[in-house]
Structure formats: structure tokens, C-alpha cells
Amino acid sequence: MPVALQIVSPAKELLARDVDMVVIPGSEGDLAAMEGHAPLITLLRGGVVELHEGGSVTDRFFVSAGFAEITPERCTVLADEATPLAELSRAEGETRLAAAQKAYDDADKSDITTLLPLQDAVLSAQAWVETAQA
Known part of the structure; x- marks a missing residue:
């Protein structure tokens, strides 16, 4: 089962879709959010959010900071700023x-x-x- 991912910045919603896994740059290290993950709220450090589907990375975004909320069904990334890697x-x-x-x-x-x-x-x-x- 996929996890519902939403990436939001103050400027706009960048993405809202289901993914198999999302890896986020937590303040204490990278975290992988998948279906069934324990509830968690974490600060984000500057780094790359990777979206995984079908065993491979499909999209990558740079986030400058913010926080993420993970539940067993979803992951919401509230980034101060989020940019697709191709645009860096x-x-x-x-x-x-x-x-x-x-x-x-x-x-x-x-x-x-x-x-x-x-x-x-x-x-x-x-x-x-x-x-x-x-």
C-alpha cells in the first residue's frame, strides 16, 4: 500500500500523490516514511526529499527547512522552501x-x-x- 504524500511550501502546494516511500532529511538524520510508519513530527534540515515508486527514485526536491508529519497513512512535508532538483x-x-x-x-x-x-x-x-x- 502506498503512503499519501503532500509537499507544501508557503508559496504553493508542490505535490500531492501516493508513493511507495518518501525519504526526508530530518534534523537528526534521514527518515523513510512508508505505510504503517509510527506517528512522528520532525524538523527538517536543508536537504533532499526523495520519492520512491516501484523500487526506484522518481522525483527529488530540495527543502531548505521546515517540518514533516508522518502517520501510518500519510506524510506531509511543510517546507520553508521546496525546489525540484532540476531547478537548483x-x-x-x-x-x-x-x-x-x-x-x-x-x-x-x-x-x-x-x-x-x-x-x-x-x-x-x-x-x-x-x-x-x-
Whole structure:
């Protein structure tokens, strides 16, 4: 049985369809959501969401951050930003990385509430660049 997958960003719903399995970049590591998965909500890190059907990867999307909800029947990915891999630009990733790194470098290192989101932005931009190179 398939799992109902929905990928949503603030701009639009990117995808809503059944898949055999979806692999998502959870904050603590990659997760595979399939039918019967235990209920779970996880933060997403910058990385690639892979859709699996018929034993192979059919689609890949880059997500910058967000969270995912997994139930035994469905997986909902609520991404801050989601982009099909074919549309990733290495140059844009490098621009994002430079801006994120500058914001981090300029931040008050004693203000942890500001620092943590800036670190996440740097890691997400690094993942964008690495993914666009692949």
C-alpha cells in the first residue's frame, strides 16, 4: 500500500500523490516514511526529499527547512522552501551561502536565540550548494 504524500511550501502546494516511500532529511538524520510508519513530527534540515515508486527514485526536491508529519497513512512535508532538483542553481546556492555566512559572522555570538537560526541557514545553504553540484 502506498503512503499519501503532500509537499507544501508557503508559496504553493508542490505535490500531492501516493508513493511507495518518501525519504526526508530530518534534523537528526534521514527518515523513510512508508505505510504503517509510527506517528512522528520532525524538523527538517536543508536537504533532499526523495520519492520512491516501484523500487526506484522518481522525483527529488530540495527543502531548505521546515517540518514533516508522518502517520501510518500519510506524510506531509511543510517546507520553508521546496525546489525540484532540476531547478537548483549552484550560483544561487553560493550567493545564499555567502549571505548566510556573513549574517552568522556579524551576529552577537552570546545571543543563542539569534545564533541558532543563523547556523541553520548556513547549513541549509551549504546543503543547497552540495546538492546543486551533484
